[in-house]
Amino acid sequence: MLSLLFALIDRFLLPARAASRAGWLREVIYAHRGLHGPGVPENSLAAADAAIARGFGIECDVQRSRDGQAIVFHDWTLDRLTGHAGSVGEMTAAELGGIGLLDEQGQAVAGEAIPGLRQLLDRIDGRVPLLIEVKSRAGLRIAPLCLAVRRLLEGYRGPVAVMSFDPRVPAWFRRYSPHVVHGLVVTEAGRRTLLARLKRHLALWRARPQFLAYDIADIANPVVRLARRRGVPVLTWTVRTPHDAERAAAHADAPIAEGPVLLAAPTP
Incomplete structure (x- = not known):
């Protein structure tokens, strides 16, 4: 009975008509944090260049520096990806831009430092689609980072979308920047x-997203099936193995992938 109630509310609140604006998301394979690997750090300009060269879309992570700038970086702390101590939010954009990045083997890569979102947008220049994951966590105000992202996207002409685990983020863009997918x-x-199910449905109802990015481990489920029937694009992450790729092809519209399975993917 409860599942039927969830499904009825999902059907009402999934914005099928608005989702038509997000149809372009289905058209490419996305490189998770760029096309990174040995000698190419994740979320770097080099990873963006490598993805562009193969015709892949790019997924990146964005969080806020101490002075309110949108910085392309996944972890909250610097140690794994730079070898430095401290957190992203405690440093200015200029300080972060002077810190070099490490590749997946922990090796420093000459010329690759933590980029700002502006640098990444300038490097992509609309050549491939871009997914921006806005990072959030409990107790963190989302409006300052959302506003910083929105300002950088003003005038950007390439295909771009924002997304987040935090339903407040898509809800913010729906209200204050509805032209951004x-x-x-x-x-x-x-x-x-x-x-847990109730919390996921509440997040869905609050966000009213134009697309979903669903964990590959959970991709075969009624919410995904309903979304696709209503024309809401469904991406899936993180596709790393041939088995993941098969599941993505069966249950989603486009994969967000990394590693050998991405390198083996056909170039568009």
């Missing part, structure tokens, strides 16, 4: 209790 990132992560 906005989506919700979803994972079940082993949490399949009734309370």
